[in-house]
Amino acid sequence: MRIDVLRHGECEGGRIFRGHTDVALTANGWRQMEFGVGQLKDDWARIISSPLQRCRTFAEHLSQSYGLPLDIAPGLKEIGYGEWEGQCVASVWREQEAACMAWSRDPEYHGPPGGEAFAAFRQRVLDTLKALAENGQPVLLVTHGGVIKLLLSRAHNQPPAWMMQLNVSYGFAASLRYNEGLSSVDYPDASKYVYSG
Numbered sequence: 001m002r003i004d005v006l007r008h009g010e011c012e013g014g015r016i017f018r019g020h021t022d023v024a025l026t027a028n029g030w031r032q033m034e035f036g037v038g039q040l041k042d043d044w045a046r047i048i049s050s051p052l053q054r055c056r057t058f059a060e061h062l063s064q065s066y067g068l069p070l071d072i073a074p075g076l077k078e079i080g081y082g083e084w085e086g087q088c089v090a091s092v093w094r095e096q097e098a099a100c101m102a103w104s105r106d107p108e109y110h111g112p113p114g115g116e117a118f119a120a121f122r123q124r125v126l127d128t129l130k131a132l133a134e135n136g137q138p139v140l141l142v143t144h145g146g147v148i149k150l151l152l153s154r155a156h157n158q159p160p161a162w163m164m165q166l167n168v169s170y171g172f173a174a175s176l177r178y179n180e181g182l183s184s185v186d187y188p189d190a191s192k193y194v195y196s197g
Contacts, residue, residue, distance in 0.1 A: 001179070002138040002186070003129070004040045005148050007172040008054040009033045015089045017112070019081035022052050032171030033058045037140075039173045039187070044068060045137035050076040050144060059142040075128030078144035082115030108160045118160060125150055133178045148172065152193065155182040165195045 009029025011018065025033070046069045049059035056072065063070035084092050093100045102110035107118045125147055132139055141147075145168045153163035155176050175187040 001133050001136050001177070002041075003133070003151075003176045003178050003182075004044065004138065004140045005151060005172075005174050005176065006033060006036050006040070006058075006140060006142050007145055007148055007168055007170060008050075008052075008058070008142070009036075009170045011054050013086075017081040017084040017087055017089060017092065018054075019078050019085050019115070020052070021086050023054060025054050025057065029054070029170060030058065032169075033142075034171075036171035036173035037062065040140070040175060041138070042066065043138055044140045045135070046071060047140045047142065048073050048076065048132060049142040050074075050078070050147075052077060052144075055142045055144065062140070062142070073128050073132075073141075075124040076141060076143045076147055079118070079121040079146045080116035082112045084112040084115065104164045106161050107164060121146070122150060122160075126154070129178070129182075145172075148174065151176060151182060152185060155185050156190070166193050167195045168193055 008025065009032035010026045011023045011029055012026055013023050047059050047063050048071045049055045051072045051074055059070055062068070099110070099113070103112065111118055129151070148168050149163040149166045152166055152174065153160065156162070172193070174185060176182055177184040177186055
């Protein structure tokens, strides 16, 4: 089964930890998503979106444009950043460098203070994916960077720390193969998203 993924575009508010914070897309963010979805086949049976508006509004647009059913899946929300929610990324890294470094090196055991545990995040995302895969038809997931990084790391059979080096830009699109679990990435080539330094 093919599962396509599309990350939301640039959002209002600048470079902050958004997580569960619900913010709107910018006009540029909308264009980034239009470009990203254009890189994928459009033969989906349905569209599934995170409930957060930076994903949902574009997913609603696609649903109407393609005449496809749209499902809202809370399990596809971004990981919750706890005390870092809504905070400037650069400021948090400057003021809490040790915590940020520990998180980036091993998200399985270190995370934002008061944030969602990585194990819980992984479980809800993979449970959602398993349920979606039951009908076997191609689907498009409109979701977040953290969710997509998790799926890419699973498809490559890599540990959680590996996902922290991935470059999943706004409007990023990928096509993954699901066969009783994520088994491969058909598009794009790994050189397009694995950070090389």
